[in-house]
Amino acid sequence: MKIMNCPLNGPRNISEFVWGGDIKPMPDPATCSDRQWTDHLFIEDNIAGIVHEWWLHAPTNFWFVARRNTITDEILETMTVDRFFQQTAAGPAGEPA
């Protein structure tokens, strides 16, 4: 069984986790165009390489961020949401570093 390190609970079986997809900036729903909004909802970068993703530890309902290689399936790093956004200069609306 593949092991993932949850920032709150420590190493756990990957089956305890739920994948939440890429971290991407959300446009302002009040001011963005319909096109920007549908892009945000449906369109994916779907990068082959290293990505920052949302993950959920389902038993404790704890969301966090993982840095993962989508070609080798290596989990390079997991971090709390706070720490991720501290690292990301542009804040919640910016692209991940």
Place this chain on the structure above:
Amino acid sequence: MPLALLKYGLSSKHREDPHFRWAPELKKSYDVVIVGAGGHGLATAYYLAAHHGITNVCVLEKGYLAGGNTARNTTIVRANYLTPEGVAFYKESVELFRGLSLELDINIMYSERGHFTLAHTDAAMRTARWRAEVNKHLGVDSELIYPDDIARLCPTMNMSDEVRYPILGALYHPPGAIARHDAVAWGYARQAMRRGVEVHPQTEVTDVLIENGRAVGVETSRGTIHAGKVVQAVAGSSSLMARKAGFRLPIRTIPLQACVSEPVKPILDQIVVSGSLHVYISQSARGEMVMGGATDPYGLYSTRSTLDFKEGLMGHMLELFPFMAELRVLRQWAGMADMTPDFSPVMGLTPVENYYIDAGWGTWGFKATPVCGKRMAECVATGTQPGLLRPFALDRFDRFDLVGEKGAASVGH
């Protein structure tokens, strides 16, 4: 007969008509360049040549002929979808599949087995009834059946109540079939090549040449090729290829795993699927049990297998077919599936002029090979989206006009 065979064997004059006629060199330009020599790309090339007289076509493939998802699917053909758009599309595919051995002059071993989608809950029974009614309305043979009939039609299935999820009923689809997936691709390739289409394996497309918003050619590992039109049919790498053409897709790439058992004598005539248990099974002409389940729980560009998948699959499989406990797994693999948010494909026109896309074949691509090839060829030849493909256009996402096919995918995703 034995003498004729001996004579043929000793003669040096056989194989006058090779299966494939490979062109040694790439030309500088083609009317149509198709990226991806899988079933879909080859079928598109064939129908362009056979139906539209467009023969100055080349199909480029970074690996070998039909070595991607065409070689990795579980060969099931059916039309029992949920949405009217999906049912109409796959209905045409089943009709084309039925005549394909004759049309392509190759035995694709098309074998109609009857397809069961088992229901273990009241909700699944309701969906099965819904699908049966939509199917019947559009002329597709499907009906809701109950445990007595299931036990009669498929005697090897465990119909006991002493299981975690007893079977309440099933959507029964008699035209459900299996076919030889390689033969489908080879047949299309051979017939396309006979009509002048060139197929170039080991030729990777590294970039798409765009001028003023129009696709004018491709950059390959063997040099630049100019093209009147470019068609992308690269399941599993669709997002990466589209990015080269300058746009993004509503697709996540997620592995879909499958496995086969060692071959045994015929014991399972039907195709059995359970969306609730996330399993499906059929027996191949060689006697192998061909099995699969849901897609992996997260995105990955990889075709590796995992133990988790087999444990999950077998746990439920043994409940349906206890005799399977005696069988050993012979091979296992994964394909990279293009998953869209509405579980429907993306076909036809793109934001780039003269650039056409065939993508989004999450877990349902093989069964669409003939109809997709035929209609993509029509789309490329006429430059307009054919009626049957209109619901599957890429711009449906901008219009919030999704084709919600999730309830009809044979295995829950």
